Amino acid sequence: MRAVLMRRNGGPEVLEVVEVPDPEPGPGQLLVDVSAAGVNFADVYQRQGTPPYGGELPAVPGQEGVGTVLAVGPDVEGFAEGDRVAWADVPGSYATRIAVPADRAVPVPPQVDPRNAAAVMLQGMTAHYLSHTSYPVASGDPVVVHAAAGGVGLLLTQLVKLRGGTVIGTTSTDRKGDLARQAGADHVARYDTFLDVVREVTGGAGAAVVYDGVGRTTFDHSLAALRRRGLLVFYGASSGDVPPFDTARLAAGGSLYLTRPSLPAHIATRDELLKRAADVFGWVAEGRLTVRVGGTYPLSDVSRAHADLEGRRTTGKVLLLPE
Numbered sequence: 001m002r003a004v005l006m007r008r009n010g011g012p013e014v015l016e017v018v019e020v021p022d023p024e025p026g027p028g029q030l031l032v033d034v035s036a037a038g039v040n041f042a043d044v045y046q047r048q049g050t051p052p053y054g055g056e057l058p059a060v061p062g063q064e065g066v067g068t069v070l071a072v073g074p075d076v077e078g079f080a081e082g083d084r085v086a087w088a089d090v091p092g093s094y095a096t097r098i099a100v101p102a103d104r105a106v107p108v109p110p111q112v113d114p115r116n117a118a119a120v121m122l123q124g125m126t127a128h129y130l131s132h133t134s135y136p137v138a139s140g141d142p143v144v145v146h147a148a149a150g151g152v153g154l155l156l157t158q159l160v161k162l163r164g165g166t167v168i169g170t171t172s173t174d175r176k177g178d179l180a181r182q183a184g185a186d187h188v189a190r191y192d193t194f195l196d197v198v199r200e201v202t203g204g205a206g207a208a209v210v211y212d213g214v215g216r217t218t219f220d221h222s223l224a225a226l227r228r229r230g231l232l233v234f235y236g237a238s239s240g241d242v243p244p245f246d247t248a249r250l251a252a253g254g255s256l257y258l259t260r261p262s263l264p265a266h267i268a269t270r271d272e273l274l275k276r277a278a279d280v281f282g283w284v285a286e287g288r289l290t291v292r293v294g295g296t297y298p299l300s301d302v303s304r305a306h307a308d309l310e311g312r313r314t315t316g317k318v319l320l321l322p323e
């Protein structure tokens with residue numbers, strides 16, 4: 001089989017495609033033929049070696065995908081050869097084959113296109129917990145979604161709208177702004193003006209919640225955009241991490257709240273994983289959540305996929321299609 005291997009941390013050029021032996025499905029595992037692997041910003045941090053994502057080397061990156069079960073290991077119940085499954089938070093997904101722990105595998109309903117399934121496992125379940133758990137958006141809430149045309153951003157914008165919130169989305173270009181609007185964003189702004197837009201839309205009160213996956217370049221304005229006792233959900237740092245933070249700023253801003261959540265803590269049990277995946281797949285099947293696969297790349301173009309994601313040239317989901 002073929003896999004992307006990373007022997008050292010660095011730029012996109014450290015990703016190479018190599019031949020490796022097929023994995024054996026051990027106890028509790030499924031051997032899966034991968035038809036699409038998700039590319040996520042966390043894979044960029046892992047490649048760069050940014051803590052806490054670095055990990056041991058050499059490594060096969062990627063943590064999300066969809067595929068067909070080729071063989072079932074010992075002590076597995078409920079899965080059979082030929083089943084279509086998807087997963088998130090399973091290392092080693094940039095490969096033609098992978099051993100997936102059965103308790104992390106989610107059956108893909110026949111109504112959901114396999115590529116769309118791969119596209120929503122990580123970013124869709126993230127959008128789910130952000131809008132339903134970190135801050136359960138209520139009707140009429142003014143909500144900021146940064147990078148609204150990105151993988152998480154387009155899905156999160158739609159879920160906030162499904163819950164009745166008003167979305168102020170940020171993007172870097174007009175084209176991305178159009179995509180955010182198509183996803184339902186009520187207002188679209190650039191990063192240097194969104195604070196003014198929030199104040200205008202809320203009559204000076206501020207946003208109920210800001211979902212910030214951009215980090216260094218947005219953090220200060222995200223805090224400033226909150227209403228009294230508002231919540232900053234700081235869930236990623238695509239522009240770089242935020243310097244050490246003086247918690248007195250939360251009091252000065254009006255008793256603000258800050259959280260830095262992660263997906264694994266929101267799908268830690270099998271019940272929670274299946275519930276979030278079922279909700280997301282259900283919305284996709286019903287046409288209430290539209291999936292945008294903005295770019296597909298063969299495994300051999302993995303370096304270009306990473307360069308495009310880091311270079312802000314992608315929209316929606318980026319997928320690798322192992323050939």
Ligand SMILES: NC(=O)c1ccc[n+]([C@@H]2O[C@H](COP(=O)([O-])OP(=O)(O)OC[C@H]3O[C@@H](n4cnc5c(N)ncnc54)[C@H](OP(=O)(O)O)[C@@H]3O)[C@@H](O)[C@H]2O)c1
Binds near residue numbers: 039041151173217316
């Ligand atoms: N905590 C969690 O559970 C969790 C789960 C999934 C993802 N995340 C985080 O969510 C964020 C979005 O992830 P994603 O995979 O959906 O990526 P993405 O949003 O598709 O891509 C990143 C976007 O960030 C924006 N951006 C702003 N400043 C940037 C900069 N200096 N360099 C690169 N991009 C910049 C760009 O959009 P514009 O060009 O429009 O600015 C870019 O397209 C990432 O920080 C990721 O780590 C967190």
